[in-house]
Amino acid sequence: MPNLHIENLTPFAYPASIGEVGFIWEARNEKETLVLAKNKDEEFFIKIVKKENHFLLKSDKITKPTDANLLKEALNEYKKGVKGIEIFSNTSISKKKSEKNSNLLKKIDFFSKISKEKREIWLEIGFGSGRHLLHQAKENRDVLIIGIEIYKPSIEQVLKRAHLEGVENIYLIDYDARILMEFLNSNSIGKIFVHFPVPWDKKPHRRVISKEFTNEALRVLKKDGFLELRTDSELYFDFALKTFLDFEKTIINIEKNMDLPISSKYEDRWKRLNKDIYNVKIFSKKVDDPIKPPSKLIFSGEFLPINFDLKNRIFKDKDFFLKVEEVYETESEKYLLKVAFGSFDMPEHRYVVIEKNSAYYFPHQVYSTRANKEAHEVLQSWLKDG
Ligand SMILES: C[S@@+](CC[C@H](N)C(=O)[O-])C[C@H]1O[C@@H](n2cnc3c(N)ncnc32)[C@H](O)[C@@H]1O
Numbered sequence: 001m002p003n004l005h006i007e008n009l010t011p012f013a014y015p016a017s018i019g020e021v022g023f024i025w026e027a028r029n030e031k032e033t034l035v036l037a038k039n040k041d042e043e044f045f046i047k048i049v050k051k052e053n054h055f056l057l058k059s060d061k062i063t064k065p066t067d068a069n070l071l072k073e074a075l076n077e078y079k080k081g082v083k084g085i086e087i088f089s090n091t092s093i094s095k096k097k098s099e100k101n102s103n104l105l106k107k108i109d110f111f112s113k114i115s116k117e118k119r120e121i122w123l124e125i126g127f128g129s130g131r132h133l134l135h136q137a138k139e140n141r142d143v144l145i146i147g148i149e150i151y152k153p154s155i156e157q158v159l160k161r162a163h164l165e166g167v168e169n170i171y172l173i174d175y176d177a178r179i180l181m182e183f184l185n186s187n188s189i190g191k192i193f194v195h196f197p198v199p200w201d202k203k204p205h206r207r208v209i210s211k212e213f214t215n216e217a218l219r220v221l222k223k224d225g226f227l228e229l230r231t232d233s234e235l236y237f238d239f240a241l242k243t244f245l246d247f248e249k250t251i252i253n254i255e256k257n258m259d260l261p262i263s264s265k266y267e268d269r270w271k272r273l274n275k276d277i278y279n280v281k282i283f284s285k286k287v288d289d290p291i292k293p294p295s296k297l298i299f300s301g302e303f304l305p306i307n308f309d310l311k312n313r314i315f316k317d318k319d320f321f322l323k324v325e326e327v328y329e330t331e332s333e334k335y336l337l338k339v340a341f342g343s344f345d346m347p348e349h350r351y352v353v354i355e356k357n358s359a360y361y362f363p364h365q366v367y368s369t370r371a372n373k374e375a376h377e378v379l380q381s382w383l384k385d386g
Contacts, residue, residue, distance in 0.1 A: 002072045003058040004079055005088040009048075011035075011081075014331075018077040027328035027336040034060060034328060034336065037074040042067070043363060045351075046074060054087055062338070062349050063363045066105060066152050066174045069093050104159060106171045108364065111183040111293075119144040119169070122191040125177040125208060126150075128265060130158035132195055135262040137167045143190070145170045148177040177208060178346055181216035182369065186288040189220045192227040196266035199233035205345050209240045214282065218247065219291070221284035226253075228281045230260075232270035237278035244282040255279040294367040297376045299352075299359035303383045306335045306354055315378045319343060320371035322378050341375035348372060352379070359383060 014035075015024045022038040034045040044063040049056045057078065059071050072091040079086060114121070120143045127133040127147040137145050147170055149155050155172050162170060173180065200206045209229060217227045229240045244252050257277055260267075270277065308327055315322045326338035335354040342348040351362040366372050 001058060002068060002075060002091045003056060003089070004075050004086065004091060005051075005054050005056055006079070006082065006084040006086055007054045009055040009082055009084040016081060018081045019073070021074045021077040023078065023081070025330055025332070025334070027330045027334070029326055029328045031326070035078065037078070039065075039070040039074050042070050044071065044074075046071075046078060055084070062351060064152065066155050067102060068152070068156060102159065104162060104168070104171055105155065106173050108173065108175055108180065108183065108367075110171075111173070111180065115185050115188070117144060120190050121146060121188060122193070123148065123177075123189055124193040124195070126194065126197050127158065128154055128196075130154065130161060131264050132193065132260070132262055133158065133170065134161060134165060134167055136193075137162075137170045138165070139261075141169055143169060147172045148175060148180055150174065150176055176346060178210075178213050179367070179369065181213065181220060182367070183293045184220040186219050186290050187222050190222055190225045192217050192221065192225075193230075194228065195230040195264055196232065196270075197229070197236070199231065199236045201233060201235050204239060207236065207239070209236075209243060210345075211243055211246065214243055214247065218250075218282070218284045218286075219288045223284055223287050226281045226283045228279065230267070230277065230279045232266075232275040232277055234276070234278070237280060240280055244280065247282070249285050251283040251285060253281040253283070294369060296365040297361070297368050297372060299380055299383070301380070301384050302357055303354050303359050304333060304335070304356045306337075306383065310337065310382060313382065315375075317374065320374045321347075322375040324379075324382075339379065341372065341379065342369065343371035346371075352383075354383065 014026060015022065020039065024036040024038060026033050026035045033048040035048065037044055037046050042065045044065050045060040047058050047060045057075055065071055072093050075091045122136065122143055122145045124133045124145060124147050127149050133145060133147045147158065152174055155174055158172060194208055197208045221227065231237050244250065258279060267277065310324045311327045313324045320343055322339065322341040324337050324339055328336040333356055337352040337354065339352055340347050340349050348366055350366060353360055353362050366376065
């Protein structure tokens with residue numbers, strides 16, 4: 001993870017532009033300082049933590065840009081602006097790393113507009129090293145393949161490989177696939193691949209495949225399209241089969257130890273250990289009604305001054321929760337909260353920037369799933385009434 005260690009750090013005044021990077025404001029609490037940086041079109045925090053004899057500057061997990069170079073550039077420019085002595089850094093930008101097709105990386109808003117896409121669309125969820133995704137893209141140049149992954153280094157790596165291998169018919173997105181499904185039009189996708197998902201044998205509620213996910217997958221699939229689960233876990237296979245069989249009208253296809261034209265990194269690993277490989281496909285056999293994609297949650301009202309007792313405040317209901325993890329102050333009349341909320345299986349993590357007459361989620365909007373909406377209403381009442 002890119003980071004800098006600086007002794008005797010004295011910051012500069014905000015806002016400031018150094019090189020191509022803007023440093024807009026900072027927020028602090030007793031543990032750390034967050035500096036809002038803007039590089040290209042991305043806004044994110046640099047986190048500064050006081051250590052015994054120096055300051056550690058690093059990325060912030062929630063706002064970290066997918067392109068690690070944006071963060072490295074911001075750390076390097078920040079270093080030029082402050083007074084202090086650098087004692088360690090690993091922020092050099094290698095030329096090779098910047099060779100990638102960033103135009104293939106999309107944000108969630110893009111998917112509400114994907115209805116205009118004329119090409120056949122397939123999805124791959126949790127593509128990891130991207131072997132299967134890139135293979136499919138090269139074999140099917142007229143198909144658009146959307147890769148969904150929550151691990152940013154995998155996205156970086158696949159963007160780079162796509163550039164080197166001349167693959168242009170993919171879009172990648174850094175998002176939880178279980179939430180992304182709600183943005184896709186009904187009957188719009190030909191195939192969905194879920195290959196070697198984390199089995200979560202002890203915590204099955206965290207699996208990608210669930211009744212709700214399968215229901216959404218069957219809605220977004222075209223009639224006769226399929227969702228394919230490939231796994232080495234017999235428990236996951238049994239669970240998926242049982243979940244799929246609960247649907248009224250469908251066709252299910254099962255294969256055991258049958259090779260695909262390409263073997264993924266995980267598949268190779270399990271084959272070396274002589275594990276059985278299960279492949280189960282569920283086909284959509286109906287045409288679904290269109291849906292509206294979820295709307296964005298917005299705050300309304302007057303919010304300041306905020307209540308500092310909010311730190312560590314928790315609200316728990318049967319289907320949702322809200323926790324304020326940190327509260328930060330700024331020099332101006334602006335506050336920042338770090339919050340976790342939504343459903344227990346798919347929690348959201350965001351900052352909330354609070355000014356006198358406005359508050360907004362950062363770095364992305366929050367979409368109005370039922371659990372998010374209920375948590376948002378509790379948060380709004382805490383901000384207004386303390
Ligand atoms: C065990 S790896 C398998 C990677 C690849 N499919 C393969 O076969 O080599 C599972 C991948 O799923 C990703 N993942 C887990 N939960 C996810 C979610 N909810 N949405 C998108 N990706 C997810 C993980 O980051 C990880 O890269």
